Amino acid sequence: MTTTTPTSPSPSATSATTTGASRTARRPRRRSTGRRSTPLTIVMLAVLAYFLLPLFWLAISATKSTQDLFTSFGLWFSHTPQLLENIRETFTHDDGVFLHWLLNTVLYSVGSAIGAALLAAAAGYGFAKYRFRGNNAAFALILGAIMIPTTALAIPTYLLFAKVDLVNTPWAIVLPSLVSPFGLYLMRVYAADAVPDSLLEAARIDGAGELRIFFTIAMRLLAPGLVTVVLFTLVATWNNYFLPLIMLNDPKLYPVTVGLSSWASQAVGGGSGANSNMLALVVTGSLISIIPLVVAFLLLQRYWQSGLATGGVKQ
């Protein structure tokens, strides 16, 4: 982005520890004085309530049968909670296809995220630390790609993949997700900051080859930025709906997003016949599907901040 000229050394550059644990700032936490504003806190708690309301509704609703969903009050439990029954039915419906969906999602997103982060790290490091012909042109080209709408790409990608028999395979989901232009941008800024040239020089003088320097020295310094890109891609792939929707037609290969939406369309208006309890399954399945990612987030959230603070948001 035009305005981000990373000036080194930055005040926020993550201290180059080899532990991989990132601390956003080396300065003491600021302004932790006793001045607290109760009115502001109350306003923000009201805001928080808005953001948590749908999740609260989802957790409550996962304990209800489809009939109770229609008849009992949405924001409180019904008289006959049946969470375990719902979970059991979610996992057994359609020969246990829901578990397949969960595993597919984990496979696609974790595979894509790790692959994308490694590719972005290597390329970002290459762009930041080496001068070669076409360096700036190639980088500018990739940055321009951030603006290309992924959905505008998805349909032609589908047509191309159909020609080489890649549609309806996991590769159709993983390959496009391996390239993260924004991840590359973050890694380039991060590498410029976190890997000191003097260290590379010292390693060269000691006779280490370039690949060895990258894998033994640079990778350690890049770790916090790497985690940020992993998280970023993980969420993007986990939440991806358009790409798998067009690429896959075998329900066994669906990620959980496409699976749930297919159930949801069967459940419209309470469903009928064999689908009469679908609504409860969609709700319970939704709850189960968001738990892993929410937990991962809460555990890893500080990496987000450190990575974003270093990449692209500095003066």
Next chain:
Amino acid sequence: MTATTVASTEEPRRAGPKSRRLGGLRQGAAGPLFVAPFMVLFLLVFLAPLGYAAYLSLFREKLIGGNAFVGLDNYVTALKDPLLREGVVRVATFFVIQVPLMLVLALVFALALDSGLLRLARVIRLGIFVPYAVPSVVATLMWGYLYGPDYGPFAQLSEKLGLPVPHFLSDGWMLGSLANVVTWEFVGYNMIILYAALRTVPQELYEAAAMDGAGAWRTAWSIKLPALRPALLLTLLFSVIGSFQLFNEPKLLQPIAPDVIDNSYTANLYAYSLAFTGQQVNYSAAVSFFLGLIIVIFSYAVLFFANRRRTS
């Protein structure tokens, strides 16, 4: 875009590539080698589909004679297509309403968190951010059920209180309801980006401002907002790209509001239905390409105005 110049204080020019072999890889060849894997895949999944879409968009399936070259005919059709125009106008309207609202909220929340005046700041920050971890499919399904006129809690409450039931899924309300879903999903994400940028403001600046007698408001206005410029620009750009591609949310609300959301409700939904239900691959490619062009133009307009304001 090209101005991401890394400050010239780093990497002094090396006097030519080293010809000594070091650990099996010369330094001169190393740079391209690190970049190569990414570039190869980039060509494969970005540039190849783009080129293919451009190629496809110049042809048309004729009833007689199969695939014929028609030049820019598909684009002329697209420009005149009322369905596409409606879709583009709709997402543009969505953008104009939803994005300022979302970014202002994100900015206010980030400033509130950074002000040090909040109790439970950590809990609030995480709570607002959590929706980003919820897939848009799940978010839309949830809100769809919450909006529901027969068993949604809002409808239930209105009935209990004897108020008219709000019709969130009706024609007049739909765009607002969609905006609410997208806002719920992304305010936290944008807030975190802005908050992270605020944390990088050097403490000395605040101390200097305090010495000069600036209060909290003055500090926010004169120090924090200027420091947030690049981050705000970034979030604005991502929002342009996201809004114009609006697809998931309308697609998922379609089953519960089929009369309101038709197959050309947004430009992207239109491209999708052209390709997969209408089998008009060539025209769909032209529409996709056209939409991509609109997004690029809008993005550059945003960048251009941001930079012009900086220099003036």
